[in-house]
Amino acid sequence: MQQDRHPDYHQVVFRDRAAGYAFLTRSTATSDQTIEWDDGETYPVVDVEISSESHPFYTGKARTVDTEGRIAQFVRRYGGGKDDA
Template sequence: MQQDKQPDYGPVVFRDRSAGFAFLTRSTASSDQTIEWDDGNTYPVVDVEISSESHPFYTGKARTVDSEGRIAKFERRYGEGDGS
């Protein structure tokens, strides 16, 4: 196996800013930003938009995302549904 072709695998912090949630794990993801963790060490941090703390499936709180706009766009494209 060629050693120079494998990505670096090491500790990384994934942070969900919308939920104020972060966790330390190991990954091949990299980042220029760093964060000081609870153990006093500095790790690269990757910001994510959705995590288990903010995903509607896990929280039980559904968020509506512009459903009226989607329906209006569908009706403009395919008509009012006159049944013909």
């Protein structure tokens, strides 16, 4: 393996500002801001707008698209097919 070929991979805290949630993981992301974590160590912190704690898909608040209703609306508006000519 070639030396100095890969980026620095280190521990980073990602903080979701919308949910007030933070988690420690390994990443190549960097930041000038730091935070003291529960273990007493200081890590760089990256603020994110959305994470699994606030994303509607993961929180169960996702809206489902009513595809059958859209098709029925199209048929009512523009006709059903060959027999409507």
